[in-house]
Amino acid sequence: xxxxxxxxxxxxxxxxxxxxxxxxxxxxxxxxxxxxxxxxxxxxxxxxxxxxxxxxxxxxxxxxxxxxxxxxxxxxxxxxxxxxxxxxxxxxxxxxxxxxxxxxxxxxxxxxxxxxxxxxxxxxxxxxxxxxxxxxxxxxxxxxxxxxxxxxxxxxxxxxxxxxxxxxxxxxxxxxxxxxxxxxxxxxxxxxxxxxxxxxxxxxxxxxxxxxxxxxxxxxxxxxxxxxxxxxxxxxxxxxxxxxxxxxxxxxxxxxxxxxxxxxxxxxxxxxxxxxxxxxxxxxxxxxxxxxxxxxxxxxxxxxxxxxxxxxxxxxxxxxxxxxxxxxxxxxxxxxxx
Amino acid sequence: xxxxxxxxxxxxxxxxxxxxxxxxxxxxxxxxxxxxxxxxxxxxxxxxxxxxxxxxxxxxxxxxxxxxxxxxxxxxxxxxxxxxxxxxxxxxxxxxxxxxxxxxxxxxxxxxxxxxxxxxxxxxxxxxxxxxxxxxxxxxxxxxxxxxxxxxxxxxxxxxxxxxxxxxxxxxxxxxxxxxxxxxxxxxxxxxxxxxxxxxxxxxxxxxxxxxxxxxxxxxxxxxxxxxxxxxxxxxxxxxxxxxxxxxxxxxxxxxxxxxxxxxxxxxxxxxxxxxxxxxxxxxxxxxxxxxxxxxxxxxxxxxxxxxxxxxxxxxxxxxxxxxxxxxxxxxxxxxxxxxxxxxxxxxxxxxxxxxxxxxxxxxxxxxxxxxxxxxxxxxxxxxxxxxxxxxxxxxxxxxxxxxxxxxxx
Numbered sequence: 001x002x003x004x005x006x007x008x009x010x011x012x013x014x015x016x017x018x019x020x021x022x023x024x025x026x027x028x029x030x031x032x033x034x035x036x037x038x039x040x041x042x043x044x045x046x047x048x049x050x051x052x053x054x055x056x057x058x059x060x061x062x063x064x065x066x067x068x069x070x071x072x073x074x075x076x077x078x079x080x081x082x083x084x085x086x087x088x089x090x091x092x093x094x095x096x097x098x099x100x101x102x103x104x105x106x107x108x109x110x111x112x113x114x115x116x117x118x119x120x121x122x123x124x125x126x127x128x129x130x131x132x133x134x135x136x137x138x139x140x141x142x143x144x145x146x147x148x149x150x151x152x153x154x155x156x157x158x159x160x161x162x163x164x165x166x167x168x169x170x171x172x173x174x175x176x177x178x179x180x181x182x183x184x185x186x187x188x189x190x191x192x193x194x195x196x197x198x199x200x201x202x203x204x205x206x207x208x209x210x211x212x213x214x215x216x217x218x219x220x221x222x223x224x225x226x227x228x229x230x231x232x233x234x235x236x237x238x239x240x241x242x243x244x245x246x247x248x249x250x251x252x253x254x255x256x257x258x259x260x261x262x263x264x265x266x267x268x269x270x271x272x273x274x275x276x277x278x279x280x281x282x283x284x285x286x287x288x289x290x291x292x293x294x295x296x297x298x299x300x301x302x303x304x305x306x307x308x309x310x311x312x313x314x315x316x317x318x319x320x321x322x323x324x325x326x327x328x329x330x331x332x333x334x335x336x337x338x
Numbered sequence: 339x340x341x342x343x344x345x346x347x348x349x350x351x352x353x354x355x356x357x358x359x360x361x362x363x364x365x366x367x368x369x370x371x372x373x374x375x376x377x378x379x380x381x382x383x384x385x386x387x388x389x390x391x392x393x394x395x396x397x398x399x400x401x402x403x404x405x406x407x408x409x410x411x412x413x414x415x416x417x418x419x420x421x422x423x424x425x426x427x428x429x430x431x432x433x434x435x436x437x438x439x440x441x442x443x444x445x446x447x448x449x450x451x452x453x454x455x456x457x458x459x460x461x462x463x464x465x466x467x468x469x470x471x472x473x474x475x476x477x478x479x480x481x482x483x484x485x486x487x488x489x490x491x492x493x494x495x496x497x498x499x500x501x502x503x504x505x506x507x508x509x510x511x512x513x514x515x516x517x518x519x520x521x522x523x524x525x526x527x528x529x530x531x532x533x534x535x536x537x538x539x540x541x542x543x544x545x546x547x548x549x550x551x552x553x554x555x556x557x558x559x560x561x562x563x564x565x566x567x568x569x570x571x572x573x574x575x576x577x578x579x580x581x582x583x584x585x586x587x588x589x590x591x592x593x594x595x596x597x598x599x600x601x602x603x604x605x606x607x608x609x610x611x612x613x614x615x616x617x618x619x620x621x622x623x624x625x626x627x628x629x630x631x632x633x634x635x636x637x638x639x640x641x642x643x644x645x646x647x648x649x650x651x652x653x654x655x656x657x658x659x660x661x662x663x664x665x666x667x668x669x670x671x672x673x674x675x676x677x678x679x680x681x682x683x684x685x686x687x688x689x690x691x692x693x694x695x696x697x698x699x700x701x702x703x704x705x706x707x708x709x710x711x712x713x714x715x716x717x718x719x720x721x722x723x724x725x726x727x728x729x730x731x732x733x734x735x736x737x738x739x740x741x742x743x744x745x746x747x748x
Contacts, residue, residue: 023539025538051537051538052538056565056568057561057564057565057568059561059564059565061527061557061558061561062527062561062562062564062565065524065526065527065528065530065531065558065561065562066527066528066530066531066534066565067531068528068531069468069527069528069529069530069531069532069533069534069535069545070531070532070534070535070538072516072528072531072532073466073531073532073535073536074535075535075538075539077531089557092521092524092558093524093527093558096519096521096524097519097521097524097528100519101517102730102731102732102733103502103730103731104499104502104503104507104509104517104519105499105509105517106498106499106500106502106509106729106730107730108498108499108509108510108511108517109509109511109516109517110733141731141739142731142732144732165733166732166733210736253736254736254737254738255738257737257738
């Protein structure tokens with residue numbers, strides 16, 4: 001066992017898959033010679049050559065559109081959009097093309113492509129470098145949406161995503177790139193190198209898409225979280241002393257409903273956390289599913305803690321970010337209800 | 339300092355609308371054979387003139403003249419005529435079938451048959467077209483069965499895409515025909531990506547992108563040109579300028595640019611403008627661009643100047659936005675009549691043989707239609723199962739879709 005940062009884990013997954021399969025190609029803005037603005041593709045161009053890992057023009061539409069054509073030709077493009085906030089020009093290609101190609105051609109043409117993008121805030125990136133657009137992907141049938149919270153998951157899930165026969169949106173919580181940020185912005189973040197959750201197995205293996213992970217066992221309340229919010233939830237449980245069961249969803253679509261429902265039926269209480277804005281966010285779908293399937297086990301109203309329904313602000317970042325204090329309050333209110 | 343004058347917005351309008359008399363005398367049609375043919379490896383900068391002219395081979399007397407003539411042997415020309423005639427007769431039958439309520443919608447090629455039919459003849463097995471909805475000639479010329487095409491139009495049980503797509507949105511990998519999208523222009527950049535993949539793998543296959551004059555305004559067109567230019571992708575970038583985007587004349591998308599082909603100049607691409615109603619010219623230019631791509635010399639932008647003689651689809655009536663006489667006044671004539679005249683001039687064809695062939699093709703098309711209708715039409719007969727609606731969303735059906743299929747009762 002060694003420790004890796006999430007950046008190194010992503011790089012490692014790309015390296016392993018490019019080595020295994022010559023049809024895996026990596027491209028995006030600044031990903032070639034420079035190795036990506038977050039360094040996730042460092043060294044790949046040098047190792048695999050300019051035709052396997054290269055820079056593109058600043059055109060997210062072009063990156064994804066070209067990726068679809070390559071995937072249709074039998075390659076396995078794993079493209080990078082520099083920030084999730086920049087994905088909108090590519091949205092038509094993702095929604096109308098990548099997600100539908102298998103269906104509309106009855107399986108004749110397919111799109112085994114991965115679109116990686118750093119997501120979430122907490123880096124003073126304001127509204128154009130902080131968004132969490134996962135619900136815009138989970139609403140689109142034909143896509144799979146994955147979001148890891150640890151280096152091991154980032155590596156294993158990315159390997160599985162590249163192997164997947166369908167398009168996968170791979171969201172990388174950029175605040176977790178260097179360490180498990182728990183929402184306490186006033187404290188320095190512990191590096192993954194010095195954290196138990198930063199450990200990765202010597203033998204890299206794919207982690208199946210569609211499986212959640214119970215990060216913390218508990219009996220009083222089930223917390224559904226993903227990405228950065230997993231670590232915020234762990235901290236909130238620690239700090240409140242509430243016996244919370246914390247589930248890292250890891251894959252938002254297809255969702256591991258078995259793990260989710262099993263836990264909520266046992267605890268009878270549920271808190272849903274995400275950084276994205278509240279209204280019509282992924283939490284709304286989770287709340288609907290939980291009430292449909294666990295209604296008679298529920299002992300308290302389902303609570304959602306999310307980003308406020310405003311654009312992601314700059315100076316007010318920490319009033320916007322759903323940190324451990326807000327999460328702790330929701331846990332307490334849910335446990336104490338009735 | 340102010341001039342005191344007010345600004346005004348320029349909104350282009352076509353020169354005539356219903357009730358006006360169309361007059362194309364200001365459209366400059368160069369003499370057949372008068373435009374030079376550069377070597378395929380000539381510097382694109384040295385052939386900028388070719389974006390502002392019209393490459394033509396067939397003259398008014400039906401003779402093939404000039405440096406672009408002679409790209410096809412006689413036998414291929416006879417086949418080409420047959421392809422165009424087949425497409426036109428097929429279209430007429432399907433238009434009628436739509437009017438009879440056998441399907442929801444149809445789009446015909448009237449006047450544009452030469453472009454897709456001739457282009458396909460320049461490709462090799464394994465090359466891939468990324469077509470729009472008005473290039474079914476690519477399939478006809480590739481020998482795709484008419485019955486299968488009709489099954490797609492009828493969305494019946496024989497439809498290869500299982501009733502999921504609008505009529506005419508065919509798909510056939512085997513015939514080098516990429517699944518059609520209804521979101522215009524999206525396929526342009528995909529064709530470039532496909533071509534890049536071929537180059538990355540050091541294969542010898544090339545791609546062909548297709549777009550209409552109106553859709554060149556989409557960002558996808560720009561992205562396609564940027565990527566094609568940057569990576570010198572082995573792709574032929576086709577623009578079919580049929581003058582009309584539903585009711586909007588080509589000037590709205592073209593703006594102040596001289597021609598659509600000239601858009602390629604900013605990207606350093608060779609840009610050729612060709613008479614789209616001249617089967618021989620279309621083939622010669624396509625062959626030139628395909629050879630260029632195949633020799634790893636990079637992409638070529640080709641504008642086919644043509645005229646959409648029919649409506650955009652079965653859902654619009656062109657007489658509401660353009661003079662009825664405009665089609666007849668169009669100076670480049672009809673592609674079938676022009677190739678026919680050429681073959682007669684060469685002594686390879688006659689009026690009698692033409693009439694006879696028309697009857698033969700009609701018989702073949704009607705037989706195919708009967709076969710397709712024996713399976714079903716949109717509202718009758720054997721149609722894809724509702725259960726099938728849930729297939730192919732993913733390679734493996736995820737649990738939530740399985741549950742929904744169960745809930746739907748299939």
